[in-house]
Amino acid sequence: MSEENVVYIGNKPVMNYILAVVTQMNSGAPQVMLKARGRAISRAVDVAEIVRNKFITDVGIGTIDISTEELESREGSNSNVSAIEIQLCKG
């Protein structure tokens, strides 16, 4: 999957990310990957659910992966944060 088919979910309003997914799919992308970390994980699930229920009804949920990523703070200490990847597939 090319990098342009990935939508990183952050702290912006949900509708921004929905628009990004819909735009990519309408321009021909057969699948879009949602990636989120920490508290944005629940927003990523919202995006996936709203896209498939309200916007592109022939979109299905593909594989969902969860993982742990290690972040280094500016002081050099490490902290772990959970991450999710949700694959949306058209057709």
Place this chain on the structure above:
Amino acid sequence: MSEENVVYIGNKPVMNYILAVVTQMNSGAPQVMLKARGRAISRAVDVAEIVRNKFITDVGIGTIDISTEELESREGSNSNVSAIEIQLCKG
């Protein structure tokens, strides 16, 4: 799966839910289902990741499902909330 193998994730500290999962698995449950809605979704992912990385290292992530649930408010209006189910399997 019997109802006792389900851990509902809410707003308590993550460690409470981790303890619930570890207790169930140590008393013989081969799998435990984590269920969460709304903002607790990211906490459910934290619980799954911490259990398998720190507490029971032979636990794997089974299927992960996301869905939308309809909640009725006291005034009678409906609102939608995203939900996640994460299956943890031992062995």
